[in-house]
Amino acid sequence: MQVTEQRFDNALLLKVSGRLDRDTADEFKATLLPHVEKCRLGGDVLLLDFSDLEYVSSLGFQVLLLAQQKAKAQSGSFGVAALQPAVKSVLDVANFARVIRCFESVENALGVMSHSAHTAYLQGR
Amino acid sequence: MVTAQTRQFNARLEPFSAVREFIERFCAGAEAPKRTGEELVLIVDELSENTVRHGYPSIEGKATEWPIWLTLSVSGRDIVALYEDAAPAHNPFDNIVPPDYSGPAESWRIGGWGVPLIARIAGSLRYEHSGGRNRIHFTLPIDRTGM
Numbered sequence: 430m431q432v433t434e435q436r437f438d439n440a441l442l443l444k445v446s447g448r449l450d451r452d453t454a455d456e457f458k459a460t461l462l463p464h465v466e467k468c469r470l471g472g473d474v475l476l477l478d479f480s481d482l483e484y485v486s487s488l489g490f491q492v493l494l495l496a497q498q499k500a501k502a503q504s505g506s507f508g509v510a511a512l513q514p515a516v517k518s519v520l521d522v523a524n525f526a527r528v529i530r531c532f533e534s535v536e537n538a539l540g541v542m543s544h545s546a547h548t549a550y551l552q553g554r
Numbered sequence: 555m556v557t558a559q560t561r562q563f564n565a566r567l568e569p570f571s572a573v574r575e576f577i578e579r580f581c582a583g584a585e586a587p588k589r590t591g592e593e594l595v596l597i598v599d600e601l602s603e604n605t606v607r608h609g610y611p612s613i614e615g616k617a618t619e620w621p622i623w624l625t626l627s628v629s630g631r632d633i634v635a636l637y638e639d640a641a642p643a644h645n646p647f648d649n650i651v652p653p654d655y656s657g658p659a660e661s662w663r664i665g666g667w668g669v670p671l672i673a674r675i676a677g678s679l680r681y682e683h684s685g686g687r688n689r690i691h692f693t694l695p696i697d698r699t700g701m
Binding site for chain 2 (some may be wrong): 433450451452457484486487488491494495497498501502515522523524527528
């Protein structure tokens with residue numbers, strides 16, 4: 430599991446690659462939660478790019494739920510984008526899209542979550 | 555013809571990747587589609603997480619060995635799996651209650667999705683306790699034509 434960061438104006442994009450399972454969920458949690466602290470009203474928009482995420486177990490889902498719970502408590506803007514079919518089918522069992530904002534693509538997500546970040550993303554491509 | 559294979563793992567010490575590699579090798583030999591392999595990995599991932607989180611830690615005095623056994627075979631067009639541990643008897647499928655997220659976020663229960671996931675994916679799911687082991691039997695299709 431790898432996480433790489435990119436900033437587009439007020440949005441932090443974390444690209445998560447590999448597998449979120451029993452071996453990697455703790456590391457993912459330790460990486461993600463400090464960023465969630467800054468995901469608040471007037472702070473960072475936080476978006477996870479799952480286009481290279483191959484696998485997620487319920488432990489990975491727990492970390493995402495925790496992040497959403499904290500972001501919501503801080504009135505922050507948090508979402509995930511570009512879920513692959515294998516990952517989406519697991520998350521669908523838990524009605525994931527009912528509790529966490531899911532977008533088809535990073536571009537689509539930033540277009541909804543932050544106009545300035547969307548502009549920066551398009552300029553940076 | 556793929557022969558049945560059983561492997562014992564130490565759920566406390568071995569990374570889950572060791573279990574995953576065993577499953578992936580078996581599925582390749584059985585010519586199972588990628589999706590079947592992924593679902594088998596997911597089910598065993600969730601079962602072993604339950605063993606590690608709830609099963610062995612509940613033993614008084616704490617067990618030093620945390621063995622799990624996985625037996626895989628092929629029957630007809632199915633992969634037949636048996637997952638076992640030696641933790642205290644417990645049927646995780648007795649009363650499945652998925653977490654409810656209809657309330658406010660601060661009231662959400664973080665966790666509890668492993669068992670509903672297994673129940674949704676696994677075929678012919680059956681629990682028994684015998685010979686001092688929790689035994690969970692299930693199947694997954696090799697042939698997904700028409701699914």
